[in-house]
Each structure stands twice: as structure tokens, then as C-alpha cells.
Amino acid sequence: MNPRSVLSLWRERWGKASTAGLKVPYARGKPNVIIKRLVNASFWSSAILSGVATVLCLAALVFVVTVRYPVHDQVIISAVLLGISVFLNRYSGTWITLLLGGFSTLVALRYADWRVTETLSPELGPDFLLGFGLLAAEAYLFLLFGLRFLRGVWAMRCPPLPMPEDxxxxxxxxxxxxxxxxxxxxxxxxxxxxxxxxxxxxxxxxxxxxxxxxxxxxxxxxxxxxxxxxxxxxxxxxxxxxxxxxxxxxxxxxxxxxxxxxxxxxxxxxxxxxxxxxxxxxxxxxxxxxxxxxxxxxxxxxxxxxxxxxxxxxxxxxxxxxxxxxxxxxxxxxxxxxxxxxxxxxxxxxxxxxxxxxxxxxxxxxxxxxxxFSYVVLTGKRWLASMIAMLEFYFPLARLLFFTAPAAYLLQDVELVRATPAALASYAIPHYLQGYLAHGRAQGPKRLGIFTDLKEGLVALYLLIPTAISVVRTAVSRPGKREAGTPRPGLPFSARRGAAYALLIGLNLAAFAAGLLRLDGMPPADADMALAYLAWSGCNLLLLASLMAVAFEAREIRIHAQAIRRMPLMMRMPLGRTVSCTTLNFPSTTLDIELPGALSARTGSALRIAIFHGYRELAVEATVLSCDEHLLRVAIDPKAHADYLAFAEAVMARGDNWPKWLPGREADRLVPAWATNGILAFLIGIVDFGTNPVQTMKTWPGLAKKLRFWKKDES
Structure with a gap:
């Protein structure tokens, strides 16, 4: 779960347009030509020249990774490299993808070298142990996303392509x-x-x-x-x-x-x-x-x-x-x-x-x-997939470390990162942004523009705040009463999982409150770091609230999907007899129907069935595929598939009895609509008064009546 996932769920909830229509295809231009000429250069065919170039590149890599710059210079170099990456990200091609991956690896190695040599405690104690655990979690995530990137560069299996627009x-x-x-x-x-x-x-x-x-x-x-x-x-x-x-x-x-x-x-x-x-x-x-x-x-x-x-x-x-x-x-x-x-x-x-x-x-x-394809490539791909599957098994441990790390500093004053906030930001932010650009290359043949992507990220982060508020309001008001007769199977969202979310939220709340109390009287240097940990703890609270809400939502979806599998159905047999039945696997287009008794129907014969949901009814033609004593399998007429699937969407649509943890339709607006309209009306009124004060004053409520009464007294 991440802020973009919450934004996607919120848009789906309120029928908002997704960003798919805003994506543009990758371009081809001079960078592609230059890189192609460089790759196809004749000197690569020489083993000696290739070896010399490899040694020089490795030496340059070691130098660039280990050299240290002041914070100001580090920011400038990172900004220049990020600008080059943003420019190259507009163009298509595997080699450009590899180049962006190389930039991301370079920045990540600089960050890792800085973290290992300068941010860990020199003494073996709680500071070193917990700081090393956090560093190990960061290295794990870098390895996981790096392997995913390598897997996506030369995909063995090709996903479906979009249909031609023309x-x-x-x-x-x-x-x-x-x-x-x-x-x-x-x-x-x-x-x-x-x-x-x-x-x-x-x-x-x-x-x-x-x-x-x-x-x-x-x-x-x-x-x-x-x-x-x-x-x-x-x-x-x-x-x-x-x-x-x-x-x-x-x-x-x-x-x-x-x-x-x-x-x-x-x-x-x-x-x-x-x-x-x-x-x-x-x-x-x-x-x-x-x-x-x-x-x-x-x-x-x-x-x-x-x-x-x-x-x-x-x-x-x-x-x-x-x-x-x-x-x-x-x-x-x-x-x-x-x-x-x-x-x-x-x-x-x-x-x-x-x-x-x-x-x-x-x-x-x-x-x-x-x-x-070659055996080496196939074997490498399988090894890569196995490594990714193994690493993903341990992902909850890394997430747990990130959810609990700020509490160690705010509650026990354990220094996980021995650095100033400015130095940490100068290394960590470029590392994240370069990784984001490289990871985005594997998301399909199209991309979001830089400003659209930035706007989407800011809206997603902002939406976490109203989402958390809605979660708290929903939990306090206890909505979501279930309709009468709706079955409630076992609870997939177990008490153990709920207790784990409650423990993490309580820990971050306690850490956030303790940090606020400790801010008063702190030295400025310590106060800056405490503010960084407070922001970290606040983000954890917002993400945990969204995670808990999505877990409850998944439970409701499973219960609802299981409930609608059995739908009442009326079926007209070939001889005109009407039978009341129940579906077993709605909304599949190959429908299994539970018969009330031993009936027979010839395979291939045509039937007319009517499915009911509340006051809604859908009547379609179907063909018998097989018939057992108490089970009839039919195929919905292909001509009726569109109406049948539309009916299924209406049945599965979100009702009033669903949880209301997602914020309202206008939650992405920083200023509420009533405030915006009021401010615009006030500004328009000022402009009207400045251009034509007499006419404007006559339109004010009650003012014209008072003016007439005053003139009457004067006379």
C-alpha cells in the first residue's frame, strides 16, 4: 500500500478519471541516435580496447562512489544528474533504460557508502545495532527493486499490446x-x-x-x-x-x-x-x-x-x-x-x-x-525470478522496521542515523528520485509528463490526510450495518491482524506525542533531527490508517462477492415450463445453476433465463452445455454479454452499507468548494463596488429600503 494506491482507490470509488488518458508515449530523438552509434562503435570489437574501457569505468565508479562533497556541492551535483535523467526519461529504448538504471545505481552506491562510513555509531550498542538493522532494511529494498528492474529490462514474457487507435x-x-x-x-x-x-x-x-x-x-x-x-x-x-x-x-x-x-x-x-x-x-x-x-x-x-x-x-x-x-x-x-x-x-x-x-x-x-532464446538467458531469468520471490517473502520484516524506527529515537533517544537533516536529505532524496525514474520505465510503453507526475504525487500524499480523518470518523461512528439476510462468513480480517495494526498505530502515536513534548528545550541541531523523525512518524500513522482501512475493505469485498454468487433465477424450459433456481457462480458467463429437483435439458438447446437482484431483473438467452440431476450448466448468449456484464457491475457496485473510510468526492481540493465560492464572490463584489459603487450599493439587501426611508425623513 502506498499513496498512489490510495489515490487510485479513491478515484475508482467516485468514478473519477484515471491518469491513463494523460500518459504519452516515449519519444525517439537524438539521444537514441547517439547511444546507438556509441553501442555500435567499431572499437568495441577489440578485446584490448574493451578491457581497457572496462577497467577505466570501474576505477571511475569507485572514485565517484567514495569521494565526499560538502552538502552544497552534493545538492548541485545531484540536481544536475537528476536533470539529465529527467531529460533522458522522455525517450524510448532499452539502452536509455539501462542508462537510467546506471544513474540510479550510482546514486544508490554513493548513499550506501555514506551510510556505512559516516552514519553508523562507532560503538557497539543499541545505536549501532538498531542503525545497522535500518541500513540492512534499506539494502534489502535496494536489492529487491534492483532485481525487479533487471527482470523488466529484457522481459521474457511480453504482455499484451494495445489495439491500434485507428x-x-x-x-x-x-x-x-x-x-x-x-x-x-x-x-x-x-x-x-x-x-x-x-x-x-x-x-x-x-x-x-x-x-x-x-x-x-x-x-x-x-x-x-x-x-x-x-x-x-x-x-x-x-x-x-x-x-x-x-x-x-x-x-x-x-x-x-x-x-x-x-x-x-x-x-x-x-x-x-x-x-x-x-x-x-x-x-x-x-x-x-x-x-x-x-x-x-x-x-x-x-x-x-x-x-x-x-x-x-x-x-x-x-x-x-x-x-x-x-x-x-x-x-x-x-x-x-x-x-x-x-x-x-x-x-x-x-x-x-x-x-x-x-x-x-x-x-x-x-x-x-x-x-x-539461449539456455543461459532462460536459466538466468529463472534464477532472477526465484531470487525475487525469495526476497519478497521477507518484505513484511522490512516494512515493520520502517514503521517502528522513528519510535526508537523519539521514545528512547536511539540515534539510528548519525547525521544532520541537511546531509541526510542531500543523499537520500536523490537516491529515491533516481530510483523512482528507473522503476517507472517498467510501467508500460507510456509515461506521465514530469509536471503531471509531480502533481499526482502531491495529490496522493495530501489525500492520505483526509483518508486518515475518514478512517477515524468511520471507526468512531461505527457505520456499515449489513442488510438483513446478507450472509456473514468467517472474518478474513482476523483479530490478530487487527491487534498488530493497533499496536503499530499506538506505538507511533506514543512516539509522536513524546517527540512533541521533547521539542521544547531541545538544542537547534537536535530539534531539526527530531522534526525529521516526527514527520516520519506522522507519515507512518497516515499509511497505517490506510492499510487498516484497505484490509477492512478487502474483507467486505470478499463477503459481498461470496454473497452474490448465489442469485435467484427464473428459467423457462424449451417446453414452456418455468422453474425457480439459484446460480452458483454468478457473474461467470458460463453459469452453473442449482436445480430444485431432477430436471433434464438437451445439450445445445436454447433457454431463456431471468436473474433478479432486488428490484432489478435481467432476461437473457442461454445455451445448455451440460445437465446433471441437480446441476445445469449454461453459456450466456454472446450477443447478451454486454448487458449481462453491465448487470453484474451494477450488482457488485458499492452500496450504502459498505464502509465509508474513503474521503469525499472533492477531497483532492485543497480549499473546499464553499470557501472557494465565497472568496470568489467577495472578490467580485469588491471589483463591482470599485467600478460602479452606486449601482452596487443599490443591489445590497436592505440598503435601498434604508436609503428611501432616509430621503423621506429629509423631506
Whole structure:
């Protein structure tokens, strides 16, 4: 939890616009050209010159890290280096990212050397032990964020790219479902999934490719508006089906799906934009697809859990260039990817459901793993991911040290950092800012402008204050009464966790109060350091209040999500009978329905269901996927997905019975609206009085009546 997270939650709570629309893409300019020329310079090919340059750079690094400057000079040098970093941060490129990482490492090493040599107590005692513990926590965070930075520089797995802004640049895609060896019942589910693909309908063509003519499959294709292509003699087998299907289509990008592959709705949005960005990409395949080389265990670990069925997204022109479209092509299917590599084209594996930070650089879900790659790179990436996972296990200990460190000074007068506030700020602030710039390079292909980013940071810090006030007010007033009949399962927010938050808040409150009492009568030098620790303790209190509030909020969300899984439902059977049921997994689009008794429904038949929530009702069409004695599984009609998901959002929306710890809608305004309006009205009144005093005085309430009464007395 950090101030930016609180700001994001507050914006989501009140429907405020996020900063995504304010981000701009990284530019390309002269710094990219200069760095490219430097990297490609011919003298790097000489081992002697490269060795000499390496030795000189290491010697310069040691000198720069260990040299000491007065505080004034340190501020100037840090400001110049920070200005260079801010300028370079506008430009794209891996080498610029590495350069910013180098600047961050340089400043961090200077800070670490200063902390080790000048800020620790020379005597072995409480000051040294606690100060060394704080230094170890700082070194741990530097190592953790440094490893995360290295992992993000050359990402092994590539997250989805955004769709082209111009609709004309969205490619037309042919989706081919290979029906070989699959019955009609087995094909219904994959066909429904294809219809639900999130892709412009005028850019999507569906083909059902069959090994022989089957009237029932042809009827299914006709019902969903797909092309039905039955193989002709000479196109036997799966490879022949692929060649025959591609001969019947004309799109540049072709999606080849096995008859049992269940495509998620984001399949095309995850993979196809990479074909528009990378013109050397020939194919993206699941690891066990016949067109892909057999993967080893390292690749399987990166790709996550196995797919049900196989999928390949290929580029038609490169398939033709590789010769795989020719009937005389007699290579093994798995050699197709090797042919692409020999032609200097790339392939990629389609990865699925890998937890974040396990063996991946992407968020959970579908992503792309470029291939080929060397064993050394793969092993290094796995080691890096394992180290990060191990370090993150100890993150709560480092956070605990930072939450309790100011109390040691304010309550027991333990000097954790033996330095003046000015010296500490001159080393620590550049260290933080350089790290922030380097870390921000891994947040996506776009960035916030420097002034927008600064404004967002200040608003996020300010928002901690009204958030803490709202938390206290909510705790005192005890709101959040639960609606009657709402189930309340076990409390995920345990008493032990609540006691831990209460202990940390009480410790920081005691430290803050003790520090305020000690300020009176302190020498000026000690008072400056005490003020720094007081500010640290105050920030801890604000963050702890937000952490506790978010923990309570997470509990309410889990309870609410669990409660709405079971929704009342009315279902009209094919013969017209209406049955009252209950959902088991709302709001999934593949809905499990608990039946009141033993009912039967034919697989593939159409039903009409109505879901109720309070006074709201949603009626949609659905298709039966399977039917047990007391359990019916249906798929919501793809045409009704938008209405169904909108209804689900309304059901899951925040109600009046939710905790009200987040501040109000206008909490980001430093001056309340009523004060701003009053000040503006007062200033406008002064300007009006100065320009036309007589007319202004006549409009004042009661003044005109008094003037008329005075004139009457005069007469």
C-alpha cells in the first residue's frame, strides 16, 4: 500500500478519471541516435580496447562512489544528474533504460557508502545495532527493486499490446476451427467461445474445417454464420486440413484452433497486435502445437499450465515462404518453426495463467513468450525470478522496521542515523528520485509528463490526510450495518491482524506525542533531527490508517462477492415450463445453476433465463452445455454479454452499507468548494463596488429600503 494506491482507490470509488488518458508515449530523438552509434562503435570489437574501457569505468565508479562533497556541492551535483535523467526519461529504448538504471545505481552506491562510513555509531550498542538493522532494511529494498528492474529490462514474457487507435489498422483475422475427430456436441462449446471473441465483427471471419462432409456440422456452421469447408481428396490429416483451410481464406493473419480448444474472449487482443508491431513474427503457438518444436521443461515452466487443445496464430505470407502450403511439403510438422528461424523469422509461445512474479514478468493471464532464446538467458531469468520471490517473502520484516524506527529515537533517544537533516536529505532524496525514474520505465510503453507526475504525487500524499480523518470518523461512528439476510462468513480480517495494526498505530502515536513534548528545550541541531523523525512518524500513522482501512475493505469485498454468487433465477424450459433456481457462480458467463429437483435439458438447446437482484431483473438467452440431476450448466448468449456484464457491475457496485473510510468526492481540493465560492464572490463584489459603487450599493439587501426611508425623513 502506498499513496498512489490510495489515490487510485479513491478515484475508482467516485468514478473519477484515471491518469491513463494523460500518459504519452516515449519519444525517439537524438539521444537514441547517439547511444546507438556509441553501442555500435567499431572499437568495441577489440578485446584490448574493451578491457581497457572496462577497467577505466570501474576505477571511475569507485572514485565517484567514495569521494565526499560538502552538502552544497552534493545538492548541485545531484540536481544536475537528476536533470539529465529527467531529460533522458522522455525517450524510448532499452539502452536509455539501462542508462537510467546506471544513474540510479550510482546514486544508490554513493548513499550506501555514506551510510556505512559516516552514519553508523562507532560503538557497539543499541545505536549501532538498531542503525545497522535500518541500513540492512534499506539494502534489502535496494536489492529487491534492483532485481525487479533487471527482470523488466529484457522481459521474457511480453504482455499484451494495445489495439491500434485507428480502426483501419486492425487486421482482418480468419479463425479456423479444425473439426477433425470431434463430434457435434464437442464442437458446440468451442464455437460459442469463438463467437464471443473480443474483436471487431467486421474484421472476423470464422471457418469450420472438417475432414469430411458432415451435414450436422454444416448446419451448426450455417446457424452461427461461419464458413464450412470439408476437405477434398489430397488434403488428408491435420496438416492437410490446415493447408486446405488456408487455401479457402485470404486474410494475412490466420488463427488455427483444435476442435477442443476453448478460446478466451481476449485471445485475439492478446496475440494479434504483436503481428502488427513485429513484422518478423511468423507464428504464436501453444507449446505442444504440431507446428512448434517440442518444448523442454524450462519453457513449460515459463508457459504455465497446459492448454486444453492447441492453438496457433500464423502469418500467411511467411507460411507460404516457408513452403508449408505446398502439397509436396514432406517435412515433419514440428520442423515448421525451425524453418521460420532459418528464414530469420521469429516465433512465440502462447502462455497462460502464470502467477505474477513466479517465472514471468507479466501479469496473470495470456501473454507471449518470444522464441528462440539461449539456455543461459532462460536459466538466468529463472534464477532472477526465484531470487525475487525469495526476497519478497521477507518484505513484511522490512516494512515493520520502517514503521517502528522513528519510535526508537523519539521514545528512547536511539540515534539510528548519525547525521544532520541537511546531509541526510542531500543523499537520500536523490537516491529515491533516481530510483523512482528507473522503476517507472517498467510501467508500460507510456509515461506521465514530469509536471503531471509531480502533481499526482502531491495529490496522493495530501489525500492520505483526509483518508486518515475518514478512517477515524468511520471507526468512531461505527457505520456499515449489513442488510438483513446478507450472509456473514468467517472474518478474513482476523483479530490478530487487527491487534498488530493497533499496536503499530499506538506505538507511533506514543512516539509522536513524546517527540512533541521533547521539542521544547531541545538544542537547534537536535530539534531539526527530531522534526525529521516526527514527520516520519506522522507519515507512518497516515499509511497505517490506510492499510487498516484497505484490509477492512478487502474483507467486505470478499463477503459481498461470496454473497452474490448465489442469485435467484427464473428459467423457462424449451417446453414452456418455468422453474425457480439459484446460480452458483454468478457473474461467470458460463453459469452453473442449482436445480430444485431432477430436471433434464438437451445439450445445445436454447433457454431463456431471468436473474433478479432486488428490484432489478435481467432476461437473457442461454445455451445448455451440460445437465446433471441437480446441476445445469449454461453459456450466456454472446450477443447478451454486454448487458449481462453491465448487470453484474451494477450488482457488485458499492452500496450504502459498505464502509465509508474513503474521503469525499472533492477531497483532492485543497480549499473546499464553499470557501472557494465565497472568496470568489467577495472578490467580485469588491471589483463591482470599485467600478460602479452606486449601482452596487443599490443591489445590497436592505440598503435601498434604508436609503428611501432616509430621503423621506429629509423631506
Amino acid at each position: 480502426a483501419r489498422q486492425v487486421p482482418i483475422v480468419d479463425v479456423m476451427l479444425l473439426c477433425h475427430g470431434k463430434s457435434l456436441e464437442e464442437l458446440r462449446g468451442p464455437v460459442i467461445d469463438i463467437l464471443a471473441l473480443d474483436w471487431p465483427k467486421n474484421k472476423l471471419k470464422i471457418h469450420l474445417v472438417d475432414e469430411r462432409l458432415r451435414p450436422d456440422v454444416a448446419a451448426l456452421a450455417s446457424a452461427v454464420g461461419a464458413h464450412y469447408d470439408a476437405q477434398e481428396p489430397g488434403h488428408a490429416g491435420m496438416a492437410g486440413g490446415i493447408r486446405y483451410g488456408m487455401s479457402k481464406s485470404y486474410s494475412e493473419v490466420v488463427v488455427l484452433l483444435d476442435g477442443d480448444f476453448r478460446a478466451g474472449k481476449d485471445l485475439l487482443k492478446t496475440t494479434v497486435p504483436w503481428f502488427t508491431r513485429n513484422y518478423k513474427l511468423a507464428a504464436t503457438m501453444t507449446p505442444h502445437h504440431p507446428l512448434a518444436p517440442e518444448p523442454d521443461e524450462d519453457v513449460l515452466a515459463l508457459c504455465g499450465e497446459a492448454h486444453a487443445g492447441q492453438c496457433a496464430i500464423v502469418r500467411r505470407a511467411m507460411m507460404e515462404e516457408a513452403g508449408t502450403m505446398e502439397p509436396a511439403f514432406d517435412q515433419q510438422a514440428e520442423e515448421t518453426a525451425l524453418i521460420f528461424h532459418r528464414l530469420n523469422y521469429g516465433t512465440a509461445y502462447l502462455c497462460k495463467n502464470v502467477p505474477a512474479d513466479a517465472y514471468t514478468d507479466a501479469m496473470p493471464g495470456l501473454s507471449v513468450l518470444p522464441s528462440p
